[in-house]
Amino acid sequence: MSTITNGAFVAHLDVPRMPAERNRLKDLPVAGAKRVLLAAPRGYCAGVDRAVIAVEKALERYGSPVYVRKQIVHNIYVVSTLEKKGAIFVDDVDEVPEGSHIVFSAHGVSPVVVQGAAARHLIAIDATCPLVTKVHREATRFARADFEILLIGHTGHEEVEGTMGHAPERTILVTGPADAATVVVTNPDHLVWLSQTTLSVDETMQTVRLLRERFPNLQDPPSDDICYATQNRQVAIKKIAPDADLVIVVGSANSSNTVRLVDVALENGARTAHRVDYASEIRQEWLDGVSTVGVTSGASVPEILVQEVLDDLADAGYGDVSQVVTAEEDLMFSLPKELRTNADGSPDERGLGGRTRRLDWQRGA
Ligand code: SF4
16 A cells, blocks of 8 residues: 555555556665655546447447447557457547447547448447537537648547547648648648647747748637647656656557656657556666656546555665655546436436546545
C-alpha cells in the first residue's frame, strides 16, 4: 500500500496489485533523500471514463459480443480487460456481422463510418468524447461557411481522421511547425485553425504563431480544442519536472496525450523521462543516482497502473510520495443515450453527466 500526502489531503490507496514480479527493483543508495512527486490531475479523464463505462454497460445490456471500432481508448490494459469481458475490437465496420452492436471509440468517427455501420444494419453506440464532437461541429460549421480549415494534429491518428471526415474537402492537415512553413492555402483571408484535442499546448501555439506570420487573418477556434484534461496533465507535470531527476509517465505508446507528457517533462527540466505501460517495464538503471522521481499518467490510464508503479518504486526506496495538485477535476459526461437506463429500466446515475466530487486520482480502476 502507498501513502500519499499532500498537506491536509492524505489518502491510503489500497487497490489490488497487477500480477507482476515483486522485488525486481533494488533499494540502492543515492546522494540525497529518495522521494516521489506524484502529479495530480493524472489518469482517467471524463471522456475516457464515459467510453469505458459505455462498453461495460453495453456488454451488460446486450450480452457478449459487443463490437468496438478501434481501441475504445488508447490503453492496452483497458483494451485487454474489456476483451476478457467480451468486447471484440475491430478495425472497421465491415468486419462486424450484420445487425450487431458496435461502439464507436472515444476518438470519434467520420460520417462515412456512421454510414457504413448503417448500411450493415449495425446498432451503433457512439462513445465519442463530447469534446471531440465539439471539434467535429466546428469543422462542419466552418466548412459550411466556406472556410479552409488548417487542422493541427498527427497523421493517421483516429481523432484526426474522424475530424477531417467531417469536412474532407475543406481541411488541410498541419502536423507541426515544419508544415506551417510550407502549407499552401486557397484563400488566406478565409482561414481557421482547429486542432486535435490531445496535443502539446506549447508546440501547438508555436505552430499557430508560424501560421499567423504567414496568414495574418487566420481565425482562432471559438474555444480551446486541446481539452481540459490534456492541458491539466501538462500543467501538473510542468510543475514537477524541474525538480525531477526522472519522470515516469504511465500510458500506452499510441496514446497521444501520454507521449506528449514525456515531451513536456523533458522540455520543462526533467533530467530524463520514460513512458511505461506497466511497472514491470521500469529498469533498475533508470534509478541510478536518482533522488526525485516524478510520476504521472495519461488520460486513458486507470489508477491501478499508477499504484503498481508506486509500489515498485517503494520497493526501491522511493516510499515517500508527495502529491502535487495543480487542479481539481470533477467533470462527468453523460452516457450515450442508449445506455442511460439500467437493464431494469431505472435511470443510470450517469444519465445526466454534470459534476462529481469523486476526483480522478481518488478513483481506482
Ligand atoms: S483526452 Fe480530452 S478529448 Fe480525449 S477523451 Fe479525454 S476529455 Fe475527451
